[in-house]
Amino acid sequence: MQTRENEDIEEAIRLCQESLEALPSLHPNRHYSYFGLREAYMSRYRIQLNLTDLSLAVENFKLASRHPTQRFPERIFEAIDWVRKSELYQHESALEAYRMCLDLFDNHIMTRSSTISQREAATRFRGA
Numbered sequence: 041m042q043t044r045e046n047e048d049i050e051e052a053i054r055l056c057q058e059s060l061e062a063l064p065s066l067h068p069n070r071h072y073s074y075f076g077l078r079e080a081y082m083s084r085y086r087i088q089l090n091l092t093d094l095s096l097a098v099e100n101f102k103l104a105s106r107h108p109t110q111r112f113p114e115r116i117f118e119a120i121d122w123v124r125k126s127e128l129y130q131h132e133s134a135l136e137a138y139r140m141c142l143d144l145f146d147n148h149i150m151t152r153s154s155t156i157s158q159r160e161a162a163t164r165f166r167g168a
Contacts, residue, residue, distance in 0.1 A: 112148035
């Protein structure tokens with residue numbers, strides 16, 4: 041069973057990497073490839089406990105949360121997930137993940153023209 045799971049993870053990693061190679065750097069779908077890669081690396085980390093996989097997952101969290109073709113809310117939720125995983129697995133990137141969340145949130149709020157719309161935008165992340 042575990043052999044099949046490892047094969048599936050390896051295939052997911054290969055397919056996501058091929059997708060990234062085929063897409064231009066500012067293509068909106070690159071975000072989803074980064075998302076897929078980080079999920080695959082996290083899965084492999086949970087099975088093998090290889091810190092390299094955790095670091096590769098974190099790198100893809102960074103890339104996905106910074107990808108400029110995605111709207112701020114998607115990038116913020118990606119960064120929030122990065123915070124949760126870095127805290128859960130005690131990865132050294134936790135502080136950077138928090139900083140990314142706050143920067144993205146601040147930038148998102150500042151795109152709103154009124155105080156009311158800023159408040160509405162902020163409440164979307166309540167409980168996150």
